[in-house]
Amino acid sequence: MKPNLSVRLGNLDLKNPVLVASGTFGYAQEFKDLVDLKKLGAIVTKTITLKSRPGNLSPRTCETPCGLLNSIGLENPGIDGFISQKLPFLKKIGIPIIVSIAAEESPEEFVVLVEKLNLIKEIAALELNISCPNLQKNKLIAQDAAETFALVSQLRKITTKCLITKLSPNVTSIVEIAQAAQNAGSDALALINTLGGMCIDIKKRTPKIGSWVGGLSGPAIRPIALKMVWETYNKIKIPIIGMGGIIDTESALEFFIAGASAISVGTANFVNPRVSLEIIEGLSKYMREHEIQNFNSLTGKLKACQN
Amino acid sequence: MKIQQIKARIVSNKEVKANFWLLEFVSSSIAKAAQPGQFVNVKVASGWAPLLRRPLSIHKIKNGKVQLFYEALGLATEILTQRRPKEFLDIIGPLGSGFNYQKSVVKSGKTKNILIAGGMGVAPLVFLAEKIKMHKPLVLIGAQSANKVLCAQEFRNFGCQVKIATNDGSLGFGGQVTDLLKINLTLENSVNLFACGPQPMLQAVAQIATAKNINCELSLEAHMACGIGACLGCVVMTKSGYKRVCQDGPVFSSKELTWEKR
Numbered sequence: 001m002k003p004n005l006s007v008r009l010g011n012l013d014l015k016n017p018v019l020v021a022s023g024t025f026g027y028a029q030e031f032k033d034l035v036d037l038k039k040l041g042a043i044v045t046k047t048i049t050l051k052s053r054p055g056n057l058s059p060r061t062c063e064t065p066c067g068l069l070n071s072i073g074l075e076n077p078g079i080d081g082f083i084s085q086k087l088p089f090l091k092k093i094g095i096p097i098i099v100s101i102a103a104e105e106s107p108e109e110f111v112v113l114v115e116k117l118n119l120i121k122e123i124a125a126l127e128l129n130i131s132c133p134n135l136q137k138n139k140l141i142a143q144d145a146a147e148t149f150a151l152v153s154q155l156r157k158i159t160t161k162c163l164i165t166k167l168s169p170n171v172t173s174i175v176e177i178a179q180a181a182q183n184a185g186s187d188a189l190a191l192i193n194t195l196g197g198m199c200i201d202i203k204k205r206t207p208k209i210g211s212w213v214g215g216l217s218g219p220a221i222r223p224i225a226l227k228m229v230w231e232t233y234n235k236i237k238i239p240i241i242g243m244g245g246i247i248d249t250e251s252a253l254e255f256f257i258a259g260a261s262a263i264s265v266g267t268a269n270f271v272n273p274r275v276s277l278e279i280i281e282g283l284s285k286y287m288r289e290h291e292i293q294n295f296n297s298l299t300g301k302l303k304a305c306q307n
Numbered sequence: 308m309k310i311q312q313i314k315a316r317i318v319s320n321k322e323v324k325a326n327f328w329l330l331e332f333v334s335s336s337i338a339k340a341a342q343p344g345q346f347v348n349v350k351v352a353s354g355w356a357p358l359l360r361r362p363l364s365i366h367k368i369k370n371g372k373v374q375l376f377y378e379a380l381g382l383a384t385e386i387l388t389q390r391r392p393k394e395f396l397d398i399i400g401p402l403g404s405g406f407n408y409q410k411s412v413v414k415s416g417k418t419k420n421i422l423i424a425g426g427m428g429v430a431p432l433v434f435l436a437e438k439i440k441m442h443k444p445l446v447l448i449g450a451q452s453a454n455k456v457l458c459a460q461e462f463r464n465f466g467c468q469v470k471i472a473t474n475d476g477s478l479g480f481g482g483q484v485t486d487l488l489k490i491n492l493t494l495e496n497s498v499n500l501f502a503c504g505p506q507p508m509l510q511a512v513a514q515i516a517t518a519k520n521i522n523c524e525l526s527l528e529a530h531m532a533c534g535i536g537a538c539l540g541c542v543v544m545t546k547s548g549y550k551r552v553c554q555d556g557p558v559f560s561s562k563e564l565t566w567e568k569r
């Protein structure tokens with residue numbers, strides 16, 4: 001029996017459910033010596049904005065117990081730079097490319113970005129990063145259900161590409177935002193982006209990162225991410241791409257059982273670049289051992305504790 | 308040269324001076340490909356604590372073996388001291404772009420090459436000294452005090468002339484290594500400077516180089532997450548915007564750097 005790992009997100013078919021998360025895999029070419037890229041389910045690019053962005057002050061990263069605090073500040077070459085410098089390599093890989101996009105000032109920037117990306121057939125899907133904590137904004141779109149609904153509805157009208165909305169954990173109810181995105185026509189949800197956090201150097205009495213606060217990722221946030229995926233799955237019909245601290249097959253399986261249809265590997269790419277491929281193999285093995293024919297039958301199969 | 312992720316067998320891991328350790332591992336491919344100024348990214352223990360790899364310079368290459376020279380100063384480097392011969396170390400490398408010495412050093416026989424090492428900054432410069440030993444470089448080593456002077460004998464073994472500066476005057480020149488550099492810059496020669504050490508030292512070296520219009524390459528440090536240019540965590544400001552220390556560097560020409568925070 002050859003396990004079938006394929007999944008479908010909206011109109012997007014993936015040969016396996018393992019993605020690499022935005023901002024943790026660059027534009028893929030950085031990993032070309034270390035990872036057989038075409039084996040991945042899909043690649044999500046670093047978030048692209050309309051204009052190029054220099055990014056935030058350094059230091060931009062700091063390690064925490066089993067976690068990573070970062071404040072990169074969406075450094076990117078802008079959409080035109082992305083299309084001319086980064087996309088040619090991505091196109092050649094031959095797997096679905098998901099472009100993550102964000103607005104700096106006004107949601108209207110999303111419209112221009114989507115219109116430009118609509119024209120490129122090799123781009124399989126768009127991920128709306130409305131949840132980046134490192135833009136020094138008072139409020140993120142993903143922290144407001146009405147704004148999320150308005151933006152996704154507007155973009156839904158102008159694209160037939162698969163739309164993935166990336167949600168923030170820095171909210172009182174992620175389910176509410178997830179529902180807004182679903183009702184507005186999002187094909188799938190990606191959760192979670194990083195959690196707001198900070199670290200202090202007690203010798204210098206300064207923050208450990210240049211922009212004072214940043215976003216926390218890595219195994220430290222996994223239980224939070226998992227709960228959010230589970231809560232959202234229970235209230236939502238569109239597929240969920242789960243992420244937050246996935247580092248191996250076991251942690252990936254937790255997310256599927258909680259309700260994810262696909263998963264993204266983020267911070268773990270920095271530690272073991274091959275981890276996504278190891279997870280793909282691990283999932284096949286798990287399916288054989290548990291005689292699961294189709295991977296999607298595992299999603300959401302969580303039962304109550306038995307004692 | 309392709310970047311590799313390998314499980315390398317540790318040959319030895321010894322404390323050569325209080326808190327300073329020399330670790331040797333086997334990797335004929337890294338040994339063959341590595342250039343002075345490049346580094347490897349080391350996962351010091353299996354499991355996920357500490358989470359990130361740690362960058363360590365390639366210190367020496369010998370018969371298919373690679374040496375790292377490190378100071379035990381925190382979580383990961385302390386754990387590294389506990390790794391034993393015959394164990395395997397998960398390593399990614401060789402990484403970064405190293406010293407551009409081939410162009411500048413070989414240019415003219417009359418050019419004087421000066422290596423300036425501050426503290427742990429000796430680590431990549433020993434490898435460079437070996438590569439250019441036929442040009443008899445001058446090595447200036449700076450340290451807090453006599454007992455913190457590193458690798459002087461290593462450099463002498465390559466036939467380098469070595470001069471030492473200690474901040475407390477306990478050995479050699481009393482004062483900053485950059486003051487020692489000023490004294491040793493004679494006007495008649497054209498000069499190449501190669502430096503590695505704490506940022507204030509590098510900045511002072513760059514200032515001297517700019518004032519005298521000397522070719523100068525500096526190896527920088529920055530906190531890194533991925534080490535391969537993907538995360539954009541370890542950037543430094545240059546005249547053409549932020550660059551990644553891990554991939555565009557760690558070695559930069561002093562002409563490129565602006566030393567501003569943004």
Ligand SMILES: Cc1cc2nc3c(=O)[nH]c(=O)nc-3n(C[C@H](O)[C@H](O)[C@H](O)COP(=O)(O)OP(=O)(O)OC[C@H]3O[C@@H](n4cnc5c(N)ncnc54)[C@H](O)[C@@H]3O)c2cc1C
Nearest residue numbers: 361362363364376377378381382383384430528529530557
């Ligand atoms: C390209 C490169 C090459 C390097 N080569 C060497 C080498 O050959 N030998 C060597 O001993 N060290 C080298 N370093 C520095 C080394 O990576 C750090 O000392 C190490 O990561 C500290 O890890 P730790 O967990 O032991 O310390 P931590 O517990 O992480 O930190 C201890 C202290 O060190 C500081 N620190 C941590 N990482 C860095 C860093 N990357 N740069 C500056 N300060 C840091 C922290 O702020 C803290 O004050 C290099 C760094 C870079 C970027």
Ligand SMILES: Cc1cc2nc3c(=O)[nH]c(=O)nc-3n(C[C@H](O)[C@H](O)[C@H](O)COP(=O)(O)O)c2cc1C
Nearest residue numbers: 021022023047070129192193217218244245266267
């Ligand atoms: C260094 C770094 C940069 C990131 N950049 C982005 C980004 O540009 N856009 C985005 O949507 N998420 C970004 N993220 C968030 C990740 O995509 C992911 O949502 C988060 O890190 C949780 O997953 P993890 O714990 O597996 O890393 C970044 C995360 C890290 C660690």
